[in-house]
Amino acid sequence: MKPQECVDVLTNAWDTRLVNENNKRGSWTPKNVYASRVSDCIWQMVLDMVKSDSKPPFGAMSLNRMLFGREVEDFFLRELARAGKEFTPSFELVNQQERVVIKDRKGRVIITGKKDVAVRFEGMKATPPAEVKFGQAVSRIEHADDFKGGRWTKHMPRQLLSYMYAKNEPLGFMFLPKIGGFLPIPFLLEDHLEEMELALANATAAMDLKEEIEANGGTLSTIEPNQIPYCADRTYCPPCDYFNTLCFPPMDYGEGADVLGEEVSDALEIMHINKAARKAYNHAEKVYKSKVKGIPLAMAGRFLVTGKWAKGWENCQEKSHKTRLEQGSWRTKWECVEEPETEESAT
Numbered sequence: 136m137k138p139q140e141c142v143d144v145l146t147n148a149w150d151t152r153l154v155n156e157n158n159k160r161g162s163w164t165p166k167n168v169y170a171s172r173v174s175d176c177i178w179q180m181v182l183d184m185v186k187s188d189s190k191p192p193f194g195a196m197s198l199n200r201m202l203f204g205r206e207v208e209d210f211f212l213r214e215l216a217r218a219g220k221e222f223t224p225s226f227e228l229v230n231q232q233e234r235v236v237i238k239d240r241k242g243r244v245i246i247t248g249k250k251d252v253a254v255r256f257e258g259m260k261a262t263p264p265a266e267v268k269f270g271q272a273v274s275r276i277e278h279a280d281d282f283k284g285g286r287w288t289k290h291m292p293r294q295l296l297s298y299m300y301a302k303n304e305p306l307g308f309m310f311l312p313k314i315g316g317f318l319p320i321p322f323l324l325e326d327h328l329e330e331m332e333l334a335l336a337n338a339t340a341a342m343d344l345k346e347e348i349e350a351n352g353g354t355l356s357t358i359e360p361n362q363i364p365y366c367a368d369r370t371y372c373p374p375c376d377y378f379n380t381l382c383f384p385p386m387d388y389g390e391g392a393d394v395l396g397e398e399v400s401d402a403l404e405i406m407h408i409n410k411a412a413r414k415a416y417n418h419a420e421k422v423y424k425s426k427v428k429g430i431p432l433a434m435a436g437r438f439l440v441t442g443k444w445a446k447g448w449e450n451c452q453e454k455s456h457k458t459r460l461e462q463g464s465w466r467t468k469w470e471c472v473e474e475p476e477t478e479e480s481a482t
């Protein structure tokens with residue numbers, strides 16, 4: 136086989152296995168709102184409960200992301216539990232995957248979920264719940280407020296807040312295991328009561344509509360179009376599983392706009408998440424290049440910097456750069472001496 140054929144075999148085998156394993160698991164329809172799906176859109180929560188079998192199956196990219204998320208979570212919680220035993224004051228991880236239920240005033244179950252874990256600190260009565268989140272979406276999150284800024288992170292705290300509310304725990308944590316270290320972000324329920332109340336009201340409204348649809352034989356057509364509680368923020372819609380399949384919210388795109396699929400929206404998400412990082416990188420690179428020109432060997436913190444004149448000056452036409460023209464351009468290389476990471480650039 137040619138190298139590219141080998142590459143195709145490897146990647147196709149991986150993707151096919153992910154899809155097949157997922158197909159084996161099958162699908163099911165939730166009876167109430169899942170804590171992980173408490174949404175800004177009431178109609179989305181309704182569709183989850185009455186039409187989730189009509190959702191398009193997950194693509195290989197999404198399944199890959201989920202697999203990594205699960206594996207990292209297992210590994211991380213195992214290691215954190217060990218760390219807790221060895222440290223003073225000690226802590227234990229308890230109630231892993233405990234089922235949590237929230238009922239409304241009528242005693243009807245409206246939200247259920249399984250919390251990742253809770254923490255029992257030595258000498259502390261409360262056992263704050265914690266949710267583990269890993270991946271690109273949370274890579275730039277550093278504070279509780281940062282979750283609000285992203286399409287994919289906005290809803291995450293609601294899951295944790297639901298568990299805190301259900302168990303009357305005033306404190307909870309988002310656990311973010313990152314490549315650079317472990318970041319636990321504390322959440323106080325009292326700081327998020329308004330958001331929690333809105334989540335409960337939306338979940339209750341979704342349950343009411345679900346029951347109405349079921350009472351009418353399960354067909355969506357029993358709900359008048361003007362009764363459908365579409366999401367107020369329509370930027371939420373294009374990546375939604377139901378968009379233009381089961382749900383057709385009035386959108387104002389202008390004429391002739393195409394609707395692109397998950398692959399493009401995933402790519403754009405990555406670009407969006409890394410946009411600020413790229414800007415910061417470019418700025419830092421400018422500073423770095425302006426300071427290291429002509430320096431053959433240097434240390435800067437934990438970085439080793441090397442440089443040399445190299446050919447490649449033929450495009451430079453300016454007379455004032457005579458010396459540079461003779462010597463070529465300055466090529467620098469930096470290397471983090473604590474991490475296996477290398478970048479090369481030419482000034």
Ligand code: SF4
Nearest residue numbers: 176179366372375382
């Ligand atoms: S497409 Fe928009 S309005 Fe429809 S369910 Fe999804 S988020 Fe809600």
